[in-house]
Amino acid sequence: MGTPLAWLGLAGLAASIVLTGAAALWLIVGSAALIVLAALIGARPALVLLGSLIAVILFILVPDALPAVLKSYGTNGRSFFRSWENEALLVVLAAIALLFWLAVWxxxxxxxxxxxxxIRDLDALVTFVGKAAAWLFVPLMLVIAYDVTQRKILEFYPDYLDTVFAFSSTKLQELEWHIHAVLFLFCLGYAYLKDAHVRIELVRERLSPNARVWMELVGGFIFLLPYCYLVVKFGFTFAERSFNADEVSAAQTGLSHRWIIKSTLSFGFALLALAGISSILKSLVYLYAPRRLRWHGSHYSGTPHAGQPDDLAMRGRRAD
Incomplete structure (x- = not known):
């Protein structure tokens, strides 16, 4: 019963994006209430986590939600968040963590x-986006190949520019780095899940499996998630300013709507944050779950140069 309610809450949050006025505000509040109820009943924990995060983001960003409420009391939203950002962040994180724990419990x-x-649901989401984004490699190669081919054609046939097949070289080059940026950002979380990022093993490989997992857990809490929060926060401001200014390429023949590519920065690091949450949960499972379930969190207990730890020599996922 709880999971359908959570899905209904997510659908309501999605619908609130296209609404305006009091309808948007009440739909966000109602959808958030459904997610809270779903957590109390027993919904899929990942849905509760995602729903609560999206509800908070929409409540803050949608002009007819919290900004309108603050304005009705004569308070500027930006000034409010500058003054109370740290306190509000702690309260919101505590509430989301409590809801998630309730859903898990x-x-x-x-x-x-x-x-x-x-863990499985978060991994599935990040993996789906990463694998889908990986296909951008194909159009990236096609754009590069066409750009190079067009330049060679123009050397021998300048009138090619007058045909319907000709494109501005500046547009093509900008499109190349746009696609490359999306490819990198959307696959970042997937790479972290697969432990494909760069690691410095000088210290870690000499530690015990438990110490490696503790390092991953503490590093996720202290470094990864705060960093992702800062990038998402300032990345949103980065894209918002671009949207408000209707920013275009500095080149006269470049691409327009620069805010689109800038908005992918926040989205990419939000996916990385979800991957970080998954890694933290895996670490907790390894450290505190019953022995028969510890292999679900053993991903970070090994090193690229070590096999499965002796205490996890059982059927399941390999540590390395």
């Missing part, structure tokens, strides 16, 4: 399996 198969369910 109420999960029908137990707390440990509820956490593992959240």
């Amino acid at each position: 109420r999960w029908k198969e137990g707390t440990a399996l509820g956490t593992i369910s959240a």
Whole structure:
């Protein structure tokens, strides 16, 4: 029962984006209430986590939601957040963590399996986006090949510019780095899940499996998630200013709507944050779950140069 309610709440949040006025505000509030109810009943923990995060973001960003409420009391939204940002952030994070814990606690198969369910769902989402974005490699290669070919054709046939097949070289070059940026940003979280990012193993490979997992856990909390928050926050401002200014390319024949590519910065690091949450949950499963379930979190207990730790020599995912 809880999972359908969570899906209904997510659908309501999606619908609130296209609404205006009081309807948008009440739909966000109602959808958030459905997600809270879903957590209490026992919904999929990942849905509760995503729904609560999206609800908070929409409540803050949609002009007819929190900004309109603050304005009705004579308070400027930006001034309010500058004054109370840290306090508001702590309250919001505590509320989201509480909702997520409730969903995990109420999960029908137990707390440990509820956490593992959240890990699988988060991994599935990040993996889906990463694998889908990887296909951008194909249009990227096609654009590069066409750009190079067109330049060679123009050397021998300048009138080619007058045909319908000719495109501005500046547009093509900008499109190349736009596609490359999206490819990198959208695959960033997937690369982290697969442990494909650069690691410096000088210290880590000499540690015990438990110490490696603790390092991943602490690093995720102290470094990864705060960094992702800052990039998402300032990335949104970066894109918002571009949108308000109707920013275009500095080149006269370049691409317009520069805010589109700038907005992918926040989205990419939001996916990385979800991958970071998944890694934190995996670490907690490895450290505190029953022994028979620890292999679900063993991903960070090994090193590229080590096999499965002796205490995890059982059927399941390999540590390296």
